[in-house]
Amino acid sequence: MSNSEAADAEGASSSSKAEIIKGLNEDLAREYKAIIQYVVFSSTLKGAEYGDIAEQLKVHASEELAHALEVARQIDYLGGDPTVIVKDAEYSQDSKKMLEIDLKQEQETIKHYRERIRQAERSGEFALSEALRDIIVQEQDHEIDLRDALGI
Ligand SMILES: [Fe+2]
Numbered sequence: 001m002s003n004s005e006a007a008d009a010e011g012a013s014s015s016s017k018a019e020i021i022k023g024l025n026e027d028l029a030r031e032y033k034a035i036i037q038y039v040v041f042s043s044t045l046k047g048a049e050y051g052d053i054a055e056q057l058k059v060h061a062s063e064e065l066a067h068a069l070e071v072a073r074q075i076d077y078l079g080g081d082p083t084v085i086v087k088d089a090e091y092s093q094d095s096k097k098m099l100e101i102d103l104k105q106e107q108e109t110i111k112h113y114r115e116r117i118r119q120a121e122r123s124g125e126f127a128l129s130e131a132l133r134d135i136i137v138q139e140q141d142h143e144i145d146l147r148d149a150l151g152i
């Protein structure tokens with residue numbers, strides 16, 4: 001068992017519906033932030049070498065909106081209130097820096113969705129975990145697009 005698996009096992013008993021709703025609202029606030037960043041970045045990204053990624057970022061923006069809608073629907077289904085709070089969006093005038101900010105955010109988002117999937121499964125919320133798995137596949141594609149654009 002790896003360290004991270006051991007840590008997961010430790011937390012295995014503690015996932016109430018309220019905790020899942022709280023976590024999903026954090027995820028929703030993170031999706032709002034991603035929408036804002038991709039809307040702005042896709043329209044301001046400069047440089048011929050970034051031509052393709054600017055188009056991809058527009059696609060990311062609409063996929064993040066679809067994620068926000070799905071997460072909000074799941075929160076409502078669980079009996080919670082979807083948040084209206086947005087996590088503070090980040091911005092840089094430097095194109096490379098902007099892509100790095102987005103990459104970091106996608107990695108964070110994936111990490112949090114993995115944790116949410118574990119919480120959902122521990123609590124027997126399998127429809128939720130299925131929905132989150134579909135979202136995470138797209139977040140991983142976003143991460144790959146950003147890595148490719150950065151050449152890493
Ligand atoms: Fe997303």
Ligand SMILES: [Fe+2]
Nearest residue numbers: 106138139142
């Ligand atoms: Fe994403």
